Amino acid sequence: MISERTIGRLSLYRRLLRDLLADGEKSIFSHQLAAMAGGTAAQVRRDIMAIGYSGSPVHGYDLEQLLKSIGHYLDAAQTQNVALVGVGNLGRALLAYFVGRHPTLSVVAAFDSDPVKANRVIHGCRCYPLEDVKAIVRERDIRLGIVAVPAPEAQAVANALCQAGVKGLLNFAPLRLWVPEHVYVENLDVTMSLEKVAFFARQGEFERDTTE
């Protein structure tokens, strides 16, 4: 089984490689990709090895083929549908960011408990009242959910999504969701990240080349 970290890096590589291809590049060496991705050449080679693609010692990795290999590994056979719950500031930003912009993931429905938001189209995505989650998730064959509601509502929302048959959640609420065994949850906690930055920024100020 492939590691969670590797999957994350492959996703990053892919976007970097797409930019290169758009710039007219044909191929790339592991150390170049490593520099762009902020890793080491060995790690890039291992990651690429993991998906079964092989480069050439002379020309490095062929951009087009490598992109195809990554896509073949990461993506589902057809587009996966996504539901977003919580059309507040964050939810709207996510809609603006995702709707119609991803080649294989499609946010096809948004939900909010506020009836004012229901039945409107926001950033190109239709909004529904929260009660309709189960019906619409099933109807539209939605497998993934984004939880962008305040912390107190997050668990209830997760329950609803899981009951409706979602297989993975992206959670922005600052707590850990309890979900059925087979549902994958990725937590994206902005406050935690900012606090980490605050902490290590402070560390860096003192630890001037303390060669430990």
Added chain:
Amino acid sequence: MISERTIGRLSLYRRLLRDLLADGEKSIFSHQLAAMAGGTAAQVRRDIMAIGYSGSPVHGYDLEQLLKSIGHYLDAAQTQNVALVGVGNLGRALLAYFVGRHPTLSVVAAFDSDPVKANRVIHGCRCYPLEDVKAIVRERDIRLGIVAVPAPEAQAVANALCQAGVKGLLNFAPLRLWVPEHVYVENLDVTMSLEKVAFFARQGEFERDTTE
């Protein structure tokens, strides 16, 4: 030196503990906190050990004291100022989320290249033109920056912030920023996270208790 993962978990513990305290709880055992944080009891104990706090085998950890210890470890002596660059959909969501809501981190200035946004107050935070980064970061003693601009502009923004003396960056752009040695960067890549969810959600559908 304490691990990056541990710092992240401490940040999460803190918010969970604050909720408990608000509910009138007095103390907690490692296995209870572990359940809430989605970890193991041993890990909670190790994390707490790392910051030098000790609980009692009988009553567990005292909420108030533990919170004080975590705060003492994670927080700076006084409030740290933060600058946000990029007042698009995401930037505005972050302002709404942070401004005036964090006890020790304060977003005191926002910047955008769009002159229409400059000199307005958004969600309680004054916006400035991008050119003013250096002056205002110095003037307001800002140590942390949030990069919420589109990918093509991210590196230039990071350069400006670093030159102005920022010590840590929270980066939302889907690429790795090049920064001076001593600047800490935390990347929060929403697309990567959603792609991870998509991938592992798919995995979970098949890997039905394959013992190994």
Added chain:
DNA sequence: TAATCTCTGTGATAACATTCACAGCGTTAA
């Protein structure tokens, strides 16, 4: 042709993170 160069693929190793497992110790119960 032979020597050299630079890169990949990967076994071996090192660094890091988590979990196990148990001694030690107040507390409670008999």
Added chain:
DNA sequence: TTAACGCTGTGAATGTTATCACAGAGATTA
């Protein structure tokens, strides 16, 4: 008073992730 309990703190073991370092191979040069 003594035994049993349930928790913490932590050394040791395990598991996971990243790096090292080098054999192998096409290309280039002499």
